[in-house]
Amino acid sequence: LDFVSPIECIDYVELGEPVSINIDNGIAAMALAQIAGATADEIRRAMLSFAGVDRRFDFALKTDRHVLLSDYARHPEEVRQSNHSVREVFNGRKVAAVFQPHLYTRTRDFYKEFAESLSLLDEENLTEIYQARVSRQLIYDNLRPDMQKILISIDELPVVGRKGNYDVLIVLGAGDVVNYIPQLKQIMEQS
Numbered sequence: 001l002d003f004v005s006p007i008e009c010i011d012y013v014e015l016g017e018p019v020s021i022n023i024d025n026g027i028a029a030m031a032l033a034q035i036a037g038a039t040a041d042e043i044r045r046a047m048l049s050f051a052g053v054d055r056r057f058d059f060a061l062k063t064d065r066h067v068l069l070s071d072y073a074r075h076p077e078e079v080r081q082s083n084h085s086v087r088e089v090f091n092g093r094k095v096a097a098v099f100q101p102h103l104y105t106r107t108r109d110f111y112k113e114f115a116e117s118l119s120l121l122d123e124e125n126l127t128e129i130y131q132a133r134v135s136r137q138l139i140y141d142n143l144r145p146d147m148q149k150i151l152i153s154i155d156e157l158p159v160v161g162r163k164g165n166y167d168v169l170i171v172l173g174a175g176d177v178v179n180y181i182p183q184l185k186q187i188m189e190q191s
Helices: 020-035 040-048 076-089 104-118 154-163 176-190
Strands: 058-062 067-071 095-099 123-126 148-151 168-172
Touching: 020 040, 020 076, 058 176, 067 076, 067 176, 076 095, 076 104, 076 168, 095 104, 095 154, 154 176, 168 176
Parallel strands: 067 168, 095 123, 095 168, 123 148
Antiparallel strands: 058 067
16 A cells, blocks of 8 residues: 655555555544654554554454454444445455444434445344434335344344354444443354
């Protein structure tokens, strides 16, 4: 990766976790580092260890058998970008998601876009909307018809971990779904 900017071009930048979502975040981080006065060598060294932004394509578990990711994605375009990245990295593997919609109005206004973004994967486990009064059924009904799709309560997340009918599980959303990552990790490590 070459970083081109009006301040200075930096050749041969390597990212610690080179997926699309981290490339975008890495470009922003390099630009800010340049503005703050970091040298090209300092930026190169920092980017080599750059694993991404917390809760953005964040690996909780990465073994030959199972992968567990967490992503704060709460908007359809963020969900789409995460799902494109997971497909890029784990091409050919079965990818399942748990998605917890966030906000009544966002779900109401973008349910078709959410369904389209989530339909990029093999399986969707859709929880109730975080602290909202609209039905997740809007998204569910618009998911790709041939994909495996399941309505679950947030308390059923451990069941998703135990069934393990996937290679990669990505947990998406900005609500309390993140609180289940340690438990899912433990379950997946033991299976």
